[in-house]
Each structure stands twice: as C-alpha cells, then as structure tokens.
Amino acid sequence: MSNDYQLVIGNKNYSSWSMRPWVWMRHHDIAFETIMVSLYTSTTRQEISKFGCGTTVPILIDGDIRVWDSLAILEYLAEQHPEYNGWPLDSTARAVARSVSAEMHSGFAALRSSLPMNCRRTIKGLKLSEAVRQDIDRIAKLFTDCRQRYSHDGDWLFGNYSIVDAMFAPVVMRFNTYGVVLDGEPGRYLETVNSQSAVREWIEDSRLEKEVIESVEL
Template sequence: MKLVIGNKNYSSWSLRPWLLMSHAGIPFEEVPVRLFTPGFAEEIGRYAPANKVPALIDGDILVWDSLAVVEYLAERFPDRQLWPQDPAARAFARSICAEMHAGFGNLRSQMPMNLSAMLPGMGWNVAVQRDIDRIVQLWQQARERFGQAGPFLFGAFSIADAYYAPVVCRFATYGVHLPEPAKAYADLVLELPALQRWIAAAREERDFLAPDEPYRVAPDRDDAVVVHH
C-alpha cells in the first residue's frame, strides 16, 4: 500500500489516514508531495484524479478523499476494528466524522493547521468559538455514551479519533482553552506515539510559505495555511 500525503506541517487531511494506519499497525509506504509548489498539480495528478491529497494506492485500486480512504481501510482490515463494533456507536462515529469532513469552516479558515508554530489567541472570533463549542459537545457526547471501555472517543482508538486529531493539533497551536474533560482527551491524542512522530517530522520540514504570502489556499482540503515566521 502507498499513501500519498502533503506537507506534514500543513496537511490536516493527510494526517487522518496516516495516523489511522500508523496507530493500527497497517503497513504502508509514504509518498510525500509538496503543497504550494509549481509542480504540485502535475505530481499529484499522477496519483489522484481530484488533484488533492491524501490518496491511497492498494495494488491497482486507487482511493482518494480522506473519508473514502478510511472507509476503504475499515473494509480492507476488519480485524483492526477501525470503526466501533456496536451499531449505535458506529453510527454516531460515522456521523461526527462526516460533520468534521463537511463542516467547521470558521475554525478551518481562521486556525489552519501549522504544527511548527505557536500562535495563542490568533484567529479567534465568535464564529470560531461556536465551532470549538460544537466539537467539545461531540467529544463529550461520544465519551459519555460510548467511551466507557477506554480513554478514546468510543473507548478504543477508532477512525473518529484519527479524524479529530488535526483539530487537537489546531487547539494546541492556537492555545485554545478547553474544559477539563476535553483537554484530557486532547492531551491523550497529542501523546500518541504515531502523532508525535508526525509532529516531529513536520517540524523538520522547514518548508514555510513566503513571508509576503501569509495566507494561501491549500490544495489538500483545508481553506488556508498560515506562515510561521
């Protein structure tokens, strides 16, 4: 298997399947492509018809879009139990992943993922806080209803935790204040060895945007990225 990903510092959509596969012990080869470069469109076009990362290559099977990728992995590796086994929990997990996939535009645009920066308070506004409050509510509901068997959203680590890991990273970068249960969950995710490896690699990239271009549209699925000076 090959997983095509963008810059680790910026590409939250690439992080989701990468973290899922790494934490679950699914072997894969990493194929990095550099966002924001003149050759990006040509390079990613060799792998993904939508010209966006991530994309998964499994022999002659190509899967693109992060939600399609994780669904494919759940079918391909049923023994890893990547979705919760209980039908009600699985339905809730799928729903909150879909909400993450399609929503939270204010948080995405104002607090884009930037793992090499510390920007406390930057990007906050009332609309962003509404997104933060909704995410905290979803985490609380998942933990209270389905999380009794372990420390993650649905007890055991699942696709839902991988899907919200980039949000956890954003909260750390921008110093978002969280209520204690949400903070404990965010700290748990940040301490995952696989996520720590991704963050360390992101900080080694030193592949920042030009100083005269503080915001640019990202060709993965996020709305913008912010320069680290």
C-alpha cells in the first residue's frame, strides 16, 4: 500500500471534480499530500501540464503512475485499497452504483453550468430553469431509489460509504449554495453528506481560500 500519494486539485471552493477523490481519501484516512493549482488563471494550464498527463485536475500521483479524471482516480484507489470496498459487494447493487456514478460523471449539464460549485457562499432567490429542475428531480429520484433498495446497512446511498457517495458530494455542495431543498429520503441523504467530517473539512478549507474566480460567481 502506498503512503506517497499526491493529489493535485483546484481551488476547494470551486473545483467540484477535485472534491470527489479528496473527500474519499480523507474519509478513509489515506495519507496524501495535496498540491493546489489555482483554476482559470493565465498559468493554470501550464501548471497542470507540468504533471505530465492531462490538462485538468484532479490528478493522482502514485510514484511513476499518474491518474487523471476523478472517476478514474476513485477506481484506482479502490483497487489499491480493497479493504475500503470502493463499490458495493453485491453484484446487482454494484452494477447500479456504477451506472449512477457514470450518470453523474457524464450528465446533469444544466445543473452543472447553471449552479457552479461555490462552497463558501449561500445564494438566495435564484430562479432555476426547467432544465435545472429536471436535473434536480432526476437526482432526487436516484437518491430515493438507491436508499430504498440498497441502503439497508447504513446511511449512504448503498448503505456503506462507496465511490458513488464521493461522486455526488459536489452536487450536495451546489444544493447548499443555491438553497435546493429535498424532502424525505433524499433530504436525509443530504444531511448525511453535510455531516461527513471529510466534507466539513473541505468546506472549512474552502472558506479560508482568498481567490475569487469572477467567471463562476453568480
């Protein structure tokens, strides 16, 4: 097992993709050094390119190995640390968890572009488009289905904490910022995420950051 991980991330306030592996590693107490690159400056691309793989963060560095893309990093970490069960053990639940994670990874474009992650802010009264409402409804349905069918032994989407929970943590941050309230089962899931100590730590760190990226501030 490696203790030499480095995780290259963007600003904690804004970098939704970076939050996923960071929170998963902190949750499991996996040792790593965080390297922060400020996003959307004139030198961002150049700084990220120095790591010798993609042009976006997060990037996981494990010796000579570079893994870029948040889901690829989570998959890699799950392989390196099988004791943490990256995915549910049951094969049906695992197939659903992978599908839900992939849907999050490649979908919800309206929500992502209209409600950028901004952990330290609370923005009231924002008018949501129909497309954003549809994304929110779909996410609430996913939360409800996962909780009702697969969460018998814990508070997470599939009971025990798994990759899918890390995948959705940034969405919960967006809901916090823009006042998206979910009732019932999905609402209880939001509380679970918001009280996770790794998530609390991420939010606290984001409040200490000084950079303001005007292009993603509403």
